[in-house]
Amino acid sequence: MATEHTTHQTDAMTETRSTQPESTAYDVVVLGAGPVGENVADRTRAAGLTTAVVESEVVGGECSYWACMPSKALLRPVLARADARRLPGLSESVQGPLDAAAVLARRNSFTSGWKDDGQIQWLEGTGADLYRGHGRLTGPRTVTVTDADGAGRVLTARHAVAVCTGSGARLPELPGLADVRPWTSREATSAQTVPGRLIVVGGGVVATEMACAWQALGSSVTVLVRGKSLLNRMEPFAGELVAEALTEAGAQIRTGTSVHSVTRENGTVLVVTDGGERIEADEILFATGRIPRTADIGLETIGLEPGSWLSVDDSLQVTGHDWLYAVGDVNHRALLTHQGKYQARIAGAAIVTRAANGPVQAEDWGAHAATADHAAVPQVVFTDPEAASVGLSLAEAERAGHRVRAVDVDLSSVAGASLYGDGYTGHARMIVDLEDETIRGLTLVGPGVGELVHAATIAVTAQVPIARLWHAVPSYPTISEVWLRLLEAYRDA
Numbered sequence: 001m002a003t004e005h006t007t008h009q010t011d012a013m014t015e016t017r018s019t020q021p022e023s024t025a026y027d028v029v030v031l032g033a034g035p036v037g038e039n040v041a042d043r044t045r046a047a048g049l050t051t052a053v054v055e056s057e058v059v060g061g062e063c064s065y066w067a068c069m070p071s072k073a074l075l076r077p078v079l080a081r082a083d084a085r086r087l088p089g090l091s092e093s094v095q096g097p098l099d100a101a102a103v104l105a106r107r108n109s110f111t112s113g114w115k116d117d118g119q120i121q122w123l124e125g126t127g128a129d130l131y132r133g134h135g136r137l138t139g140p141r142t143v144t145v146t147d148a149d150g151a152g153r154v155l156t157a158r159h160a161v162a163v164c165t166g167s168g169a170r171l172p173e174l175p176g177l178a179d180v181r182p183w184t185s186r187e188a189t190s191a192q193t194v195p196g197r198l199i200v201v202g203g204g205v206v207a208t209e210m211a212c213a214w215q216a217l218g219s220s221v222t223v224l225v226r227g228k229s230l231l232n233r234m235e236p237f238a239g240e241l242v243a244e245a246l247t248e249a250g251a252q253i254r255t256g257t258s259v260h261s262v263t264r265e266n267g268t269v270l271v272v273t274d275g276g277e278r279i280e281a282d283e284i285l286f287a288t289g290r291i292p293r294t295a296d297i298g299l300e301t302i303g304l305e306p307g308s309w310l311s312v313d314d315s316l317q318v319t320g321h322d323w324l325y326a327v328g329d330v331n332h333r334a335l336l337t338h339q340g341k342y343q344a345r346i347a348g349a350a351i352v353t354r355a356a357n358g359p360v361q362a363e364d365w366g367a368h369a370a371t372a373d374h375a376a377v378p379q380v381v382f383t384d385p386e387a388a389s390v391g392l393s394l395a396e397a398e399r400a401g402h403r404v405r406a407v408d409v410d411l412s413s414v415a416g417a418s419l420y421g422d423g424y425t426g427h428a429r430m431i432v433d434l435e436d437e438t439i440r441g442l443t444l445v446g447p448g449v450g451e452l453v454h455a456a457t458i459a460v461t462a463q464v465p466i467a468r469l470w471h472a473v474p475s476y477p478t479i480s481e482v483w484l485r486l487l488e489a490y491r492d493a
């Protein structure tokens with residue numbers, strides 16, 4: 001790959017030569033090699049733009065090592081056992097505890113022992129140049145990389161810098177919290193032993209998934225939720241059904257409960273709640289949201305606020321800087337790997353088109369607009385039962401001023417669901433826009449529904465009219481027949 005090495009020193013400056021970092025020019029510099037940075041680089045390289053990628057930890061980012069992959073590796077045996085336990089003839093042989101050591105070992109293999117050789121190989125296959133070290137903007141179009149030995153290197157970008165530095169765990173401000181050595185999502189996904197008792201603080205996705213995993217692996221889990229319910233960004237029945245199942249699995253869920261203080265003595269964690277209750281545990285996980293990894297990336301050198309989420313337009317360009325893109329978690333549009341990778345494809349295409357002075361298709365659903373971020377973000381919560389959604393919930397649709405109707409179906413009425421497992425419990429809600437009779441959102445909760453959500457994503461994204469959906473016939477007897485029940489419920493209401 002052609003790169004242009006420039007030495008900024010003149011002969012008159014030879015005495016400073018040894019202290020000036022070497023400078024290398026690229027078409028594109030990508031800061032952060034998580035799933036999103038990798039995909040931006042893949043797109044710009046595919047179009048022949050020279051591309052540098054800077055990574056301070058491991059290529060593959062949070063998702064591969066401390067988030068999606070290890071968490072789902074922990075949860076998969078939990079969900080498989082729960083499914084098996086719903087089937088007479090099979091349930092008798094899966095009544096015992098999970099082999100936690102084997103589950104943790106399989107999880108370890110999915111993170112390649114937290115080594116990134118495979119991901120580096122993939123990245124190098126794209127033709128991008130990898131720089132290991134901490135990257136900071138040091139002015140417009142300029143990134144300085146400081147490696148582990150403290151040596152600096154300057155990378156300049158002819159066309160674009162893409163900030164893809166992701167997010168980190170947010171901890172509440174509680175006195176002495178650092179001394180407690182709390183778990184964040186990193187420890188919750190990488191722990192090598194099962195704590196006897198685990199307190200989980202938070203009611204979001206990380207809290208519910210990790211409560212489900214560690215309870216099944218043998219911990220006694222207590223979830224402290226400051227609000228009234230779990231998963232409160234989804235339809236209310238999602239949090240209710242997941243809470244019921246977690247409770248049935250043995251976890252304790254305390255809603256309306258905040259941590260007043262937390263200490264650790266002789267290895268034991270003691271939480272005093274705002275109601276004065278004292279709860280002891282061996283570990284405590286704070287699953288209390290995310291902060292952007294922008295505190296130390298030189299934003300101040302280009303007039304932006306360090307530590308802030310980076311606000312972007314639909315082509316992922318940072319407001320006020322035509323050479324700067326912020327893609328993935330760092331822009332706070334949708335903190336999900338698949339959505340960040342979608343943004344990466346859009347941003348990559350926009351960078352390539354602008355570099356060639358081509359026409360930018362920034363209109364809704366155009367090649368250079370991440371419109372789905374507003375209209376059709378899918379998500380699967382891998383708890384037992386799974387909760388899957390795309391688009392707007394009823395509350396979100398109403399808040400946005402859409403004239404909608406919610407259509408509800410009990411999933412146990414679907415033949416495929418009752419075959420899937422005895423006592424199948426689940427629920428579906430479709431949000432129909434009454435202006436054009438298209439679907440604005442769909443939420444499914446129940447065992448195995450995660451694999452169903454993409455059909456809904458297509459329907460929402462393509463704005464398929466209800467009249468046409470009648471011709472999309474689901475196979476009998478699959479859980480997908482919920483679509484028929486939803487259409488019937490809409491027609492007959």
Ligand SMILES: Cc1cc2nc3c(=O)[nH]c(=O)nc-3n(C[C@H](O)[C@H](O)[C@H](O)COP(=O)(O)OP(=O)(O)OC[C@H]3O[C@@H](n4cnc5c(N)ncnc54)[C@H](O)[C@@H]3O)c2cc1C
Nearest residue numbers: 032034035036056061062067068135166328329335336337
């Ligand atoms: C426990 C957990 C489970 C999750 N499960 C799912 C799931 O099942 N499905 C899903 O879609 N999403 C899931 N997510 C969300 C998903 O992990 C993120 O949306 C995704 O990782 C974001 O990708 P990213 O590339 O934007 O950021 P990251 O994955 O955070 O990658 C950013 C990269 O930038 C690097 N970096 C940061 N600063 C610098 C710097 N100054 N210089 C050089 N490099 C730098 C970091 O080291 C890192 O490698 C989960 C999150 C958590 C916490």
Ligand SMILES: NC(=O)c1ccc[n+]([C@@H]2O[C@H](COP(=O)([O-])OP(=O)(O)OC[C@H]3O[C@@H](n4cnc5c(N)ncnc54)[C@H](O)[C@@H]3O)[C@@H](O)[C@H]2O)c1
Nearest residue numbers: 172202203204205206207226287288289290335380381382
């Ligand atoms: N399967 C998946 O798709 C998946 C899995 C895990 C995480 N993620 C993504 O990662 C992101 C982060 O997840 P998360 O669960 O950490 O964040 P979240 O924003 O989903 O949930 C945070 C929870 O912590 C609570 N909280 C915040 N501050 C608190 C405090 N001081 N005290 C008590 N409770 C507090 C909130 O009320 C909320 O219940 C999410 O946006 C999610 O999309 C996705």
